Amino acid sequence: MKTQTTPLDDAPEVLRTVKGILIETVSQVLGRTPQFNEMLCIGNYPNMSMGWHQDGERGVGPVVSSMSFGGEAVMKFCMHKKYLVGRGGKGGGYAYDTILPGCLEEEAKRALMAKLVSGEYNEKQYREQFKALMNSIKVPSNTKKPILEFPLPGTGALMIQFGPSLNKRYEHMVENKGIARLVLTCRTLE
Numbered sequence: 001m002k003t004q005t006t007p008l009d010d011a012p013e014v015l016r017t018v019k020g021i022l023i024e025t026v027s028q029v030l031g032r033t034p035q036f037n038e039m040l041c042i043g044n045y046p047n048m049s050m051g052w053h054q055d056g057e058r059g060v061g062p063v064v065s066s067m068s069f070g071g072e073a074v075m076k077f078c079m080h081k082k083y084l085v086g087r088g089g090k091g092g093g094y095a096y097d098t099i100l101p102g103c104l105e106e107e108a109k110r111a112l113m114a115k116l117v118s119g120e121y122n123e124k125q126y127r128e129q130f131k132a133l134m135n136s137i138k139v140p141s142n143t144k145k146p147i148l149e150f151p152l153p154g155t156g157a158l159m160i161q162f163g164p165s166l167n168k169r170y171e172h173m174v175e176n177k178g179i180a181r182l183v184l185t186c187r188t189l190e
Ligand SMILES: [Fe+2]
Pocket: 053, 054, 055, 172
């Protein structure tokens, strides 16, 4: 994608105004002031969609906030395949202590965890059972199943993504409805 970059301090006043509104709103909602130092300005043609992706490249802070102008859109979240199938641990290994709502065999995994907590299983037994359970499951061919659909109702719609693991454990996509949509997204690059 061809992009054009301008230092944020030299950006048009309207962009700096939006940055100020996003900082103010995030501060009120989260009780902490984000140090946004980047703004992505992306235009979407009518009915264009942005496919499944994460905003969490290395060095991006835990708060991402955006404001939309123009058409309505729906932002959908799904679990990253690694976490859906029980992986996501170090080096792609099993994530024994990360059982996310909606992951495959969630109930069975929680039952195993309960046995670990109660002392019925020791750590080794728990890990063996966890591995066996995960090896026995049939992974669906399409793992991009939305677990949250978040409406963005046109001009002024404001979105805050917060949490260091949100853009690691989950992916999101945006479906634009009708007219063109401009999105201004503030992030913190460390
Ligand atoms: Fe995104």
